[in-house]
Amino acid sequence: MKRKTTVYLEDDLLRATKIAAARTGKRDYQVVEEALRAYLGLELLERVGARSKLSEDEAIKLAYQELHRSRRS
Amino acid sequence: MLISALISGKGAPRDLLWLWLDGSFELVVCPSLLGELERVLLRSKFRPYVSVQEVRAYVALLRRLVALEPDPEATAGLTPDAGDDYLVALARAAKAHFLLSGDPHLTEFKQARPPVLTPRTFLRRLAASQ
Numbered sequence: 001m002k003r004k005t006t007v008y009l010e011d012d013l014l015r016a017t018k019i020a021a022a023r024t025g026k027r028d029y030q031v032v033e034e035a036l037r038a039y040l041g042l043e044l045l046e047r048v049g050a051r052s053k054l055s056e057d058e059a060i061k062l063a064y065q066e067l068h069r070s071r072r073s
Numbered sequence: 074m075l076i077s078a079l080i081s082g083k084g085a086p087r088d089l090l091w092l093w094l095d096g097s098f099e100l101v102v103c104p105s106l107l108g109e110l111e112r113v114l115l116r117s118k119f120r121p122y123v124s125v126q127e128v129r130a131y132v133a134l135l136r137r138l139v140a141l142e143p144d145p146e147a148t149a150g151l152t153p154d155a156g157d158d159y160l161v162a163l164a165r166a167a168k169a170h171f172l173l174s175g176d177p178h179l180t181e182f183k184q185a186r187p188p189v190l191t192p193r194t195f196l197r198r199l200a201a202s203q
Contacts, residue, residue, distance in 0.1 A: 052122050
């Protein structure tokens with residue numbers, strides 16, 4: 001669900017956003033949205049999560065197995 | 074928890090990561106913890122799941138968004154595994170309510186203060202409190 005909000009941007013940042021939007025055929029808000037998703041790491045988490053077939057238990061087991069190996073090495 | 078939250082797209086650790094990003098609770102870490110997280114995730118066993126570049130981006134993301142506390146003073150004997158002592162020391166220094174871990178070395182250590190919760194247990198508590 002999208003909500004309307006107001007943010008204040010420096011002139012040069014707003015200009016660069018509009019230029020990026022025009023160059024990529026996107027709306028201004030889509031450029032801002034993509035930048036925020038990247039800043040917050042959402043795109044990274046979604047990409048890595050979608051690729052992984054590990055279950056929660058398998059991931060936890062591997063994590064602690066490697067943690068202890070790392071501490072021993 | 075932070076490792077499994079990255080390498081598995083489902084389950085309690087990942088759900089907690091989303092809830093943290095959503096502001097449901099505060100996550101406290103220290104430079105040593107982030108260093109260990111990065112060291113472990115850079116081990117070759119994780120390459121099928123996450124690239125080196127993604128590991129670096131993940132750690133940078135956490136460094137940017139978490140409540141970063143200074144490394145706690147070294148205190149020996151807080152846990153059965155000396156490698157975990159700094160985690161308890163950090164949780165105490167930050168006055169954290171819980172220490173989250175899926176490591177049996179910690180989850181089975183019932184005398185730990187603050188208490189150690191598995192991601193699943195913490196998720197249930199969080200859901201019950203909302």
